Amino acid sequence: MTLVLSELSQDIQNAVQATREEVAALHAELPANNLVVWTAGNVSSRVPGADLFVIKPSGVRYDELSADAMVVCTLDGNKIVDGTPDRLSPSSDTAAHAYVYRHMPEVGGVVHTHSTYATAFAAVHRPIPCVLTMMGDEFGGEVPVGPFAIIGDDSIGRGIVETLRESRSPAVLMANHGPFTIGKNATGAVKAAVMVEEVARTVAAAEQIGTLVPVAQEHIDSLYDRYQNVYGQH
DSSP, X not given: OOOBGGGSOXXXXXXXXXXXXXXXXXXXXXXXXXXXXXTOOEEEEEOTTSSXXXXXXXXXXXXXXXXXXXXXXXXXXXXXXXXXXXXXXBOTTHHHHHHHHHHOTTOOEEEEXXXXXXXXXXXXXOOBOOOSHHHHHHHSSOBOEEOOOOBTBXXXXXXXXXXXXXXXXXXXXXXXXXXXXXXXXXXHHHHHHHHHHHHHHXXXXXXXXXOOOOOOHHHHHHHHHHHHHTSSOO
């Protein structure tokens, strides 16, 4: 059955528009933080109160993105019809995002980039070891590597879910591909994308200086608990 936006409740239509605006704005953070080039990468967000999510259109440059350009999809990855004849097609990673939303209900946002240093770790199938207090805070340990998978179906999504279900990390380095990050909301997923590139760059630099020294697990646990439950405003 085709889902038509105009046939949904006004509350849902309002939530869709607000999510489009949020996702469009968050995409600006990817080039601003040097996480993407040209049209690569994408941000998505669940629509509150509906089994829908909003994602970047495929192959559109970042300086051409707007709220109206964002694509609304069902949780099975199908684009919904909203009466706009020139509505763009969703990202080629839509099936992966949809799989994550279907199987991880706690996730409210997903981000994919090809950021240089994190992708370099993915290229050699190496986790980013937890050698920084910042990593204990944000990732609760190492950043794991997920399995190799080809774009086109939900294989990437399955790899993300299988890997992150066994980890506290909000980031996974999909082998030979690049980082995918999750969050309670899209802002959290974007933050994780920024942070995973930052720690990947620092760890790569540290390896040029000397031998990496891991943070002890007891300290990682303490750092993670403080950062997740005490740090910041509540």
